[in-house]
Amino acid sequence: MEPLLSIEELTVTFHTPLGKVRAVDGASLTVQKGQIMGLIGETGSGKSVLGLSIPGLLSDTAKITGVIRFMGQDLLLLQKDGLRKLRGTKIAFVPQNPATSLNPVMRIGRQIAEAIKAPYTRKQKRAHAARLLAELNMPEPWEKLQQYPFQLSGGMKQRVLTAIGAAGQPALLIADEPTKGLDAIVRDQVVSLIRQVATQTGAGILIITHDLYVAKSLCDEIGVMYAGEIVESGPADELFAKPKHPYTSGLLQSMPGKGMIPIPGLSPSLMEEHHGCKFQARCSQRLVYCDRIAPELYTVDDRKVRCFLHDSGRASEQNVQDRLATTADV
């Protein structure tokens, strides 16, 4: 069956006064109907840019190449109004910043009701909006419908955004940090609403999160981003139990339950050309040629890993010599 969303070799480059910034670099991923995919990775790794590229929400300074195929359509070939139509119907994007994403002069109830496409009466839409807020653990949901964004806390606004995303029953829901700034109880409510959206409506869901607990408890599949690349992907339970890429291992060790040990060093510049693996400078398992040759994405069982440690042919000495020889003049 064709996936709901399939992204192939996506590259996003921003042209800035200081030079080109390659925020996403050859990323590929798929999301099936009813599946929840999580994107994790350090700050600046390109998660939001990847998410924003799908519904066409990047600024005009972004140059995008690759393929974004959604329900049989190549989104990069669609014109602006075609994308706008999709955003109002089949794709919902829950943005990262609740403070600037809600309309400050429109009541909460109306903002949620406008996203509901079912042929409900006004009264039914309000009831549905209140129910969504109640499911997100919002205190006094009916009263909240009457209020304006400035009357709500940051965490409440975050939940309103999630409610707006779920209200339209989209085929694809993309949520950027939907649990940011929420306490554990509210976070679990948001997680359970998102799961409900996937199981009840069959929507495919892409969640961008820093919260590895959310990624682990909510997602079916995980993509790990590093410096614009997806360095590892696969089923969430397997990836969390046995990370394959050294970067994934490092990232998981920074989880609160695992000692919170940060990975030493910094991410590489997105403005420079890279010949080798982008993680090699920070990698404790670096091989002699990792700074010169970029690893491909190797398939190991149902996982994909961009690391020579998972290249079945790497052990041969001849292979190493061949690799070094072909890059001698780089």
Ligand SMILES: Nc1ncnc2c1ncn2[C@@H]1O[C@H](COP(=O)(O)OP(=O)(O)OP(=O)(O)O)[C@@H](O)[C@H]1O
């Ligand atoms: N409009 C833009 N112009 C230039 N560079 C940009 C633009 N938008 C994003 N970037 C750069 O692209 C890179 C990736 O940013 P992105 O916001 O996708 O990271 P992220 O993984 O979502 O990080 P965080 O977890 O902090 O949200 C960053 O280096 C950022 O500075």
Ligand code: NI
């Ligand atoms: Ni982001």
